[in-house]
Amino acid sequence: MPLRRVTVTALADQPGEQELLFAWLYRWAPQIRSCSENSGCGCCLDSFDLEVEAQALTELPPAMYQDIH
Numbered sequence: 001m002p003l004r005r006v007t008v009t010a011l012a013d014q015p016g017e018q019e020l021l022f023a024w025l026y027r028w029a030p031q032i033r034s035c036s037e038n039s040g041c042g043c044c045l046d047s048f049d050l051e052v053e054a055q056a057l058t059e060l061p062p063a064m065y066q067d068i069h
Helices: 017-031 054-059
Strands: 003-011 045-053 065-067
Touching: 003 017, 003 054, 017 045, 017 054, 045 054
Parallel strands: none
Antiparallel strands: 003 045, 003 065
């Protein structure tokens, strides 16, 4: 399965985004090749740079991730 390098983000003012992101990270943890520390503040923004199977991203809304070039 091809890997993608992306930044995933969740905003507190978007209902359910933070919960969705952390559930997704937990579910896909075994397949995540690399993951940065949370570069957001942790209260209103969570942001991680990671490398994961492209298939995993189909479970997130496209607005929650961006490719790293």
